[in-house]
Amino acid sequence: SQTIHQWPATLVQPVGSPLSLECTVEGTSNPNLYWYRQAAGRGLQLLFYSVGIGQISSEVPQNLSASRPQDRQFILSSKKLLLSDSGFYLCAWIGTSGRGETQYFGPGTRLLVL
Amino acid sequence: KQEVTQIPAALSVPEGENLVLNCSFTDSAIYNLQWFRQDPGKGLTSLLLIQSSQREQTSGRLNASLDKSSGRSTLYIAASQPGDSATYLCAVLTGGGNKLTFGTGTQLKVEL
Numbered sequence: 322s323q324t325i326h327q328w329p330a331t332l333v334q335p336v337g338s339p340l341s342l343e344c345t346v347e348g349t350s351n352p353n354l355y356w357y358r359q360a361a362g363r364g365l366q367l368l369f370y371s372v373g374i375g376q377i378s379s380e381v382p383q384n385l386s387a388s389r390p391q392d393r394q395f396i397l398s399s400k401k402l403l404l405s406d407s408g409f410y411l412c413a414w415i416g417t418s419g420r421g422e423t424q425y426f427g428p429g430t431r432l433l434v435l
Numbered sequence: 436k437q438e439v440t441q442i443p444a445a446l447s448v449p450e451g452e453n454l455v456l457n458c459s460f461t462d463s464a465i466y467n468l469q470w471f472r473q474d475p476g477k478g479l480t481s482l483l484l485i486q487s488s489q490r491e492q493t494s495g496r497l498n499a500s501l502d503k504s505s506g507r508s509t510l511y512i513a514a515s516q517p518g519d520s521a522t523y524l525c526a527v528l529t530g531g532g533n534k535l536t537f538g539t540g541t542q543l544k545v546e547l
Contacts, residue, residue: 364540365524367536429476431476
């Protein structure tokens with residue numbers, strides 16, 4: 322069965338510090354991978370998606386970047402965090418269930434920038 | 436640009452009540468629509484998925500309908516229980532299956 326991992330689960334970082342969040346998927350190959358952010362009181366916002374190694378599409382211009390160094394690894398990074406980067410970051414992959422295509426979400430990383 | 440709206444933003448009901456959550460979307464060219472549940476501080480759990488060619492899906496006490504032409508979906512929860520308390524998110528899949536656009540969610544509280 323497929324499993325999606327995210328770490329760390331929680332992170333507290335000072336403004337201006339770098340960031341690296343990691344997402345890995347098991348049990349599937351060549352998945353479409355996604356990074357979402359959920360800010361306090363706001364809906365889920367798609368940040369990046371990737372259809373393959375080294376292929377990244379950015380949905381929202383900001384100080385974040387994403388990379389896909391391996392087929393089942395998706396990394397979200399920042400060189401200098403802003404207060405507004407605080408939020409709940411979710412990684413997801415798209416697969417096909419008996420009900421059709423659906424997205425499966427990881428447990429999330431809660432980031433607090435102080 | 437696809438926009439998804441959910442009404443109400445928050446809802447508090449007594450246990451046992453039947454309730455309806457609403458979702459609307461601006462671009463009817465969707466691949467499918469999903470309802471998710473999110474518990475506080477947790478990731479998302481898919482509840483129901485409706486393909487663009489379908490009109491409804493049922494799972495236990497949950498029933499979701501889709502009217503693609505009018506850009507609307509409803510999630511019906513029968514005989515609500517305290518364990519149903521969570522945020523419910525509606526999302527539409529577009530762009531050939533590559534992009535999921537979420538609504539802002541309905542925060543549901545079912546009280547004893």
